[in-house]
Amino acid sequence: MLEPQQRLEAFVKLGALFRDYIQFKSRAAEEDREENHLFVQLDRSVDLAGQKNGWFTEDQVQFALEVWGNCLAEERLSAWLEPYEITVNQNKLVALILAGNIPLVGFHDLLAVLLSGNNALVKLSSNDNVLLPALLNILEELAPGMKNHVRFEDEMLKDFDSVIATGSNNTARYFEYYFGKKPNIIRRNRxxxxxxxxxxxxxxxxxxxxxxxxxxxxxxxxxxxxxxxxxxxxxxxxxxxxxxxxxxxxxxxxxxxxxxxxxxxxxxxxxxxxxxxxxxxxxxxxxxxxxxxxxxxxxxxxxxxxxxxxxxxxxxxxAKGFMENEVPFGRTQYPSLSDYADGVDTVEFLLKT
Structure with a gap:
């Protein structure tokens, strides 16, 4: 079992890989480029994701990887987690029901679960069922044992300790019916x-x-x-x-x-x-x-x-100079790690439930 610090180091390596990959793609026309076998894996997963979901074009997925590459810098991860007390593994099994509207939309939830010392039981959206498993394979290479902390499930989720479910206003009603007795975060349309x-x-x-x-x-x-x-x-x-x-x-x-x-x-x-x-x-x-x-x-x-x-x-x-917590023009798609969906602190929830 990997300790929280080991998991953090794995994601730091993943962030560096993303940044190197984006630079590699920007130099794609250069004849002397040096290819990394992990870049080949990323290329294959980006291509397959686009084949399965026409909205996930190469440019869109690469943009998501670039944003996450910046977020996974060691200093940003450390600053994000500094206010929380994460000393030992929680070892709770957290069910994640993920959306699939944009590439890697569920990555933040998986990151929060793993870095809080918990394990993830993941139900992927059919619209985004390529990228996260591919990244977990890469994480396993960077930190052997990471796969032990994540399980993907296609059938009914059961035997978990808490749940984070993301969907529409309609699916939220079903989530509340099925998961209301468990500690939960249920997200709706925003x-x-x-x-x-x-x-x-x-x-x-x-x-x-x-x-x-x-x-x-x-x-x-x-x-x-x-x-x-x-x-x-x-x-x-x-x-x-x-x-x-x-x-x-x-x-x-x-x-x-x-x-x-x-x-x-x-x-x-x-x-x-x-x-x-x-x-x-x-x-x-x-x-x-x-x-x-x-x-x-x-x-x-x-x-x-x-x-x-x-x-x-x-x-x-x-807006500009209108009210507190406004986002500057052009920055909505560059969230920080502490910009939680629906304003609910995911890490605090994971540590207290």
Whole structure:
């Protein structure tokens, strides 16, 4: 059995591998590149993940690996875990029911379970069932014995001590029914929003595009809703978004964009369109792919009150000088290790249950 410090060292090595891999891929055209057999394993898993899920393009998966490579630096991991008392293995079996909307969306939960000294019983989403097993194989090479702490299960989960389940509002009801008697974290739908004042620079609006379009808008940290002043200039926003027009080259994105546009046209819903993303006035937070909802406001104080009431629906709020805990433009897809989903401290839960 690996002790918490040994597990930490394994993830530090994994982070270094991710960083080296991203650099290796950026030098792909160089003839004198030196290939690592673990890079070959990563290449195969990235390719297979894309074959099974068309949203998991090579660029998207590599972006996820790059973000995690930075998070798994030793100083960041140590700073994250420093407030907690993790001295010995907890040896509890924690069931993880993972989502599959973006690449490696469940990696943080697995990381928290293992570094808190516990073991994981993992039920993967069919949309993301390649990458985590591949990374566990690599971790086993970096730290023999790591596989003893993780088991993947396709059937009904049983004989576990606690559970962390991520899904929709509908699946949350089933999770509560089946797992309500166990210590649990049950996550529901959340979306991210941005508050614009109309004074943003083109660079800030372009950065907002990363918050909107990374992972095709499929993540809970993806901005799907804008709050704008009454006299907001949409031309500036469309101009800043223009560099993301390449999204139409991805068939799945284009099909969703075309489908939703047809629905709006047939339903005679008013919307704005620049040829690859639509802006529709709507009070909902969750917008379909290829669409960004917006809502006008008259008073920032009233808006702040409204957003505070809607906290349970919001994962990230992008803004500049608007309220506490806001996320700067362009940074929603670069979470820190302490940015817990739904704001629930996963490590504290694992240590206290």
């Amino acid at each position: 979306n991210s929003a941005a508050v614009l004042k109309g004074t943003e620079t083109k660079e800030e609006l372009k950065a907002l595009g990363r918050d909107v379009f990374q992972y095709y808008g499929l993540g809970c940290r993806s901005v799907s809703k804008l709050f704008i002043p009454q006299d907001f200039n949409f031309d500036l926003l469309f101009e800043a978004f223009e560099s993301y027009r390449y999204l139409l080259e991805e068939r799945k994105y284009q099909n969703n964009y075309d489908y939703n546009k047809a629905i709006y046209l047939m339903s005679k819903f008013p919307f704005l369109d620049n040829g690859f993303v639509m802006l529709k006035e709507d009070t909902s937070y969750a917008s379909p792919i290829g669409t960004l909802f917006y809502e006008r406001y008259e008073d920032l104080k009233q808006l702040k009150s409204q957003l505070q009431k809607d906290q349970e629906h919001i994962q990230c709020l992008v």
